[in-house]
Amino acid sequence: MSFLTGMEVAASGLSAQRTRLDVTASNLANAETTRTAEGGPYQRRQVIFEARRAEDFGRQLDGAVRRVDVSDIEVDAVTPGRLVYDPGHPDADLEGYVQMPNVDVVEEMTEMVMASRSYEANATSFETLKNMAQRALSIG
Amino acid sequence: MSFLNDPSMAVLEQGLGLSLRRQLVINSNVANIDTPGFTPSDIDFDAELQKAIGAGRGPRRTHHDHLNADGARRSEVSTFERPDGPAGADGNSVDLDVQMARMSQNAVLYQASTRAVSKKIALLKYAVTQGSEA
Numbered sequence: 336m337s338f339l340t341g342m343e344v345a346a347s348g349l350s351a352q353r354t355r356l357d358v359t360a361s362n363l364a365n366a367e368t369t370r371t372a373e374g375g376p377y378q379r380r381q382v383i384f385e386a387r388r389a390e391d392f393g394r395q396l397d398g399a400v401r402r403v404d405v406s407d408i409e410v411d412a413v414t415p416g417r418l419v420y421d422p423g424h425p426d427a428d429l430e431g432y433v434q435m436p437n438v439d440v441v442e443e444m445t446e447m448v449m450a451s452r453s454y455e456a457n458a459t460s461f462e463t464l465k466n467m468a469q470r471a472l473s474i475g
Numbered sequence: 476m477s478f479l480n481d482p483s484m485a486v487l488e489q490g491l492g493l494s495l496r497r498q499l500v501i502n503s504n505v506a507n508i509d510t511p512g513f514t515p516s517d518i519d520f521d522a523e524l525q526k527a528i529g530a531g532r533g534p535r536r537t538h539h540d541h542l543n544a545d546g547a548r549r550s551e552v553s554t555f556e557r558p559d560g561p562a563g564a565d566g567n568s569v570d571l572d573v574q575m576a577r578m579s580q581n582a583v584l585y586q587a588s589t590r591a592v593s594k595k596i597a598l599l600k601y602a603v604t605q606g607s608e609a
Contacts, residue, residue, distance in 0.1 A: 337495050337496070337499060338495070340499065341495075341498060341499040341502050344499065344502045344503050344506050345502050345505075345506060347506055348502075348505060348506030348507075348508075351506070351509075352509075355509075383511075384507070384509055384510040384511065385510065386507045386510045386513050389503065399500050399503065399516035399518075399554035400499045400500055400502070400503040401503045401506070401507060401513075402503070402506060403506045403507050403509075403510055449509075452571075453508050453509055453571075456505050456508065456571055456574075456575065457505055457506060459505075459575065459578070460498075460501065460502045460505045460506075460578060463498065463578055463579075463582050464498055464499075464502060466582065467494075467495065467498060467582060467585050467586075470585065470586055470589040471491070471589060473589070473593075474589050474592050474593050474596070475592075475593060475596045
């Protein structure tokens with residue numbers, strides 16, 4: 336079922352980009368969060384994509400048809416958070432500095448636009464495949 | 476040579492199959508547009524069509540349960556890795572513009588082939604229904 340496999344591949348792209356969008360939204364929402372269940376300020380998360388063979392076509396097309404999966408949602412513990420001088424803040428340290436999340440709003444907005452464009456591209460490839468299937472059905 | 480196993484019909488049929496496969500490969504490239512280290516693939520449509528037509532000159536299958544060259548031939552479509560340009564920092568070399576352009580080009584080709592098949596069938600219909608009245 337070539338058409339169905341192709342649609343499954345496009346759907347995997349849609350779902351991966353949606354996850355990326357969700358994670359970006361979470362980063363943006365928590366750009367000012369100084370308290371988390373794990374303790375300390377919020378740490379930004381990032382989605383890791385991985386290409387996986389689409390079952391039916393892995394063999395037939397030399398493995399050139401591959402779906403995409405979110406292999407991991409990683410917590411970025413490397414990028415340092417901002418230090419803001421705000422002595423009145425309940426989470427301020429003895430010197431009056433507050434440890435803020437390592438979320439860069441500009442970076443997250445860019446990420447959001449990119450995810451949205453990639454989502455659209457996958458929707459288009461799904462649409463193209465659907466149109467092809469409809470044309471095949473209307474032969475005759 | 477009868478109307479239905481007209482060689483141009485066989486070429487169109489092979490062409491449709493190849494277009495669909497190429498679309499699947501492009502689909503997969505688009506899905507992996509943000510996958511680190513991913514290199515896009517492609518199918519050489521013309522070369523594969525030549526190969527399929529050449530192979531089609533062998534024994535022809537007359538019954539769908541018979542063993543035939545057709546199934547084997549279809550699985551022999553070869554793909555090759557074709558970066559759209561230099562890979563980015565994440566090792567991904569998919570260019571969305573290139574893929575989208577290739578996708579619409581391929582879709583138009585598919586549309587043209589389905590239309591040609593329909594026209595051939597319309598001719599047959601004409602011969603069956605109107606032939607005696609002409």
